[in-house]
Amino acid sequence: MSTSPIETLRQACLAPPEQPGEAWLRATGRQVMDLILDDHLHLPTARVGQTGTRAELERLLREPPPEVGIELDQLLADFHTKVLGNAYRTNHPRFFAFIPAAPSFASILGECLASGANLFAGVWKEAAGATQVEIVVLDWFKQLLGYPAEAAGILTSGGSEASLTALVVAREAIPHADRSKLVLYASEQRHWSIDRAAKIIGLAPEQIRPLACDADFRLRMDALRDAVADDRRAGRLPWLVVASAGTTNTGSVDPLAELADFASEQSLWLHVDAAYGWPMVLTDEGRRLFDGIDRADSITLDPHKWFAQPFEAGGLLVRHGELLGQTFKIRPEYMQDVEPRADEINFCDHGIALTRRFRALKIWFSIKLLGLGWFRRLIEHGCALAEYAQALVEQAGCFEITSPRNLGIICFRFMPRRQLANEELDALQQAIAEELFRSGKAFLSTTRLHGQSTLRLCFVNWRTTAADVEDVVRSLAEIGGRLEKG
Ligand SMILES: Cc1ncc(COP(=O)(O)O)c(C=O)c1O
Incomplete structure (x- = not known):
């Protein structure tokens, strides 16, 4: 008896790809967590790291993808010796280069949970809980930085994406015809992610004005005033100042209050790159140094630097929060079912990505578990x-x-x-x-x-x-x- 076409179709999708059973899943889950724990516990007594040449790494890791999966023990051993064994560990207590990163175990757990649950943190309707956690975390950051209730933000992959997002928001109100006249000001100590963001949004190199610093590597107000006056005289459009609140080179903090005064007097957008320095606002010293940051139009912050979070955890806050949606909201037909209500947020409307991992969880989890203290x-x-x-x-x-x-x-x-x-x-x-x-x-x-x-x-x-x-x-x-x- 011949099978009907519909039965043939049914047979073809009857069995999903094979999956290991519960016993294996539980055992390997524990094995992987043990590996994470061993690494976490023994890191301080290990070397800071080691590296290899491209040729050596090619020899270690080059191979065609296996058609049939290999044993987990072998895979973990490969990861441990070939991958982990060829890295300098930014979380090692004697890693002092660049801006290091050292996640707390609480935040690592939050990261594991976020990966396991794989919530879609792009729209409210798909993950209201995750979205609310992101709103709460951003509100905590807003309060720490003295930002008003109407400010809003988004968690990003890092500081580079956050500053790029800020520049796109700041440019939104500028008519297309004027954009070639815009000028961006930043000190010669700015982080180069600002130059890349400017390039991505289409600014020509001559639209970036690098400004001299004082002996303490802080942007000089007189240099800014002169440059803005020169540009106005030449018919250009002074547009945006980037202040650094913790430069990568020396940790210096630009004169934020004076910059806020000047920006408001000249109708310039003030963006503060506080990627590294922002958690200083938790301390008395930081609150003094960062006086004026609450008057910035936007702030970049990077919890994966000095806030003990695993990569990737960056963030952007925008003082007039509604500008985020006005800049990024686009409504394709296939998203008609996930339109948020007025008091809900689709974070895909606040930035560049549609599909977003649940970045807020590790931050929320670690703040709740460890306490802000x-x-x-x-x-x-x-x-x-x-x-x-x-x-x-x-x-x-x-x-x-x-x-x-x-x-x-x-x-x-x-x-x-x-x-x-x-x-x-x-x-x-x-x-x-x-x-x-x-x-x-x-x-x-x-x-x-x-x-x-x-x-x-x-x-x-x-x-x-x-x-x-x-x-x-x-x-x-x-x-x-x-x-x-x-
Ligand atoms: C001051 C500052 N801004 C921005 C960035 C870029 O951040 P990310 O590496 O998270 O993209 C860095 C990175 O070190 C930085 O130090």
């Missing part, structure tokens, strides 16, 4: 470590401070006893950092200040102790002394 201690600890590092560097007698502590960052140069040409001195700083890096004991990065190479330490890690600071300063002095002789 833990985060305040984290920030105070970072500042105290940087203060201590500065004192040890000064005491060592072989360094020169190139930028004293700002927030959790200090910069300094090794100064050999014998006179060296500038280029040799620059090369020495980089050689010292490179040797420390290769030793696996600590990782710090160099940068350039006033045209000269300098060593730099950035403290954001809740695990870092005074002993780590002593170790790194001692190692730098010792390596510097040895290289100087060589």
Whole structure:
């Protein structure tokens, strides 16, 4: 008897792809969590990391995708030795380079839960709970930064996406015909994500005005005033100032209150890039330094930097929150069923992405589990470590401070006893950092200040102790002394 066409179709979709059974799922779930825990617990006693060449990594990892899955034990071993084993760990207590990142275990758990649930955080109707958690987290941030109730925001992949989103919002009101005349102002110490955001929105390089800084690497108001006046005289359209609240190089904070006054007087959009520095508002020192941030039109913040969150956790707040929807809301037919009510939010209307992971969960989870007081201690600890590092560097007698502590960052140069040409001195700083890096004991990065190479330490890690600071300063002095002789 022949099978009917409909029965043939039914047979074809009767069995879904094979899935492991409950026992396997539970056992492997525990195995993976054990691996995460072992890594978390043993990290401080391990090397900061190690790296390999492209050729070595090709040899380790290049292969065709297997048609049939391999054993989990083998896969975990590969992950552990080949992947984890070829990385410098930004969460290691002696990783001081760039802006490190050291998630709390509470936030890692939140991240695991978000991945497991895989909620669609783009529209209210699909995940009202997730959306409400994001609203609550953004409201907490608004309150910390002194932003008004009508402000709104969005969590992003990081600071780069947040600042790009801000520029798109700020540009929305500008008629297309005027956009080629816009000018963006930012200090020469701005983060380069601003230049990339400007490029993405179509600004030409000459539409970005890099402004001189004072001796403390803060944007100079006189430079801004002159540049804006020049541009107005030339018929250009002064449009937006980016202030840094914690520069990547030195942690310096631009004069936010003066910038807010000037921006309002000149009808400029004030965007504050506080990606690194924003949690300082938890402290008295930070509230003083960040005076005026509440008058910014938009603020970038990056909880995956100094707020102990796993990558990716960035955020944007916009003072006039309704501008987000006015900029990004587009209504295709196939979304007609998920139109939010007036008091609901579809976060896909607040930014670039439609499909969004539930980023707010790890932040919400860790704030609720640890309490805001833990985060305040984290920030105070970072500042105290940087203060201590500065004192040890000064005491060592072989360094020169190139930028004293700002927030959790200090910069300094090794100064050999014998006179060296500038280029040799620059090369020495980089050689010292490179040797420390290769030793696996600590990782710090160099940068350039006033045209000269300098060593730099950035403290954001809740695990870092005074002993780590002593170790790194001692190692730098010792390596510097040895290289100087060589
Ligand atoms: C001051 C500042 N702004 C923006 C960014 C870019 O943020 P993200 O790397 O999260 O895109 C960084 C990154 O280090 C930064 O330090």
